Amino acid sequence: MQQIVICSGVDGTLIPNGLAVESPNARRVFSQIAAHQKIRLAYVSGRNKDQVVQAIKDYDLPEPDFIIGDVGTTIYYATGGRWTANQKWQEEISRDWRDSGRREIIELLSSLESKTFFLQPSKKQGPYKISYFTSHAVDPLRLRNIIAGILGHHGIVTQLVFSRDDSQQRGLLDILPRKANKLLALRFLMIEERFDSMRTVFAGDSGNDLDALTSGLPAILVKNTASDVRQTALYRLDCMGMQDRLYRAKGGFMGMNGNYAAGVLEGLIHFFPETANWLECAQNGLVRLQPTSEGTM
16 A cells, blocks of 8 residues: 655644634544554645744644745755754755845835735744735735836846735735745655655645645645635636545534544545545544555554
């Protein structure tokens, strides 16, 4: 039986972030599934590595094999109880940023800062990620055009990734090197680790997950996903004729509501029916799951 690679967002995907109610046992069952010997686990997050590690402790999440952090600008491997950065990925994306990269971009955009567009705290920034808060009232397309015009005039090519923090009722904007985002980092990891694209599933809920959700990989939208993200994902996949690559959690599966980790579990069994017995065993409280024969429990 081939391994299954689960690549999941953190905030809003595995852990609560907003008004949607979490199914009480979902994270516990997810942790038990992740312990299966045929599962590899990657967290794909806007958080940096230390913040992801803190979330693992705070929410009792399973330890992953990989962390793709900072909206895809960092990749870390679990090696002997420690985290090791993938330097090849850093070298790959750094080519798009000049030596003065971050500082120059911040200075060029300083004239735009206001109550509706301002820098996030330093702990939210990264070497190859500049993060801003925006108001929900801001028009993303208009802001994108303004920023692209300013930076383009100075020969700086970047990637703008919009998302939002529903728990705080505000928008988020990450400015990244042209070659960096969650999907591109995930593709890089898949090549390095030789992951089978049809055995690698991505779960998300946010605007910065859209590229991965509509990449053609098996993908899961948790039920608590905002309607605009859902509609955009469906529209993109409809244009490409790949609607079957996206599963939208509905709730009702194993008595859970489809929000957060419950939705990830629901999508997992949709794409990989062989995991049905794993889930049943996990809900019955088995900590370590091992198949008794090829493809069965």
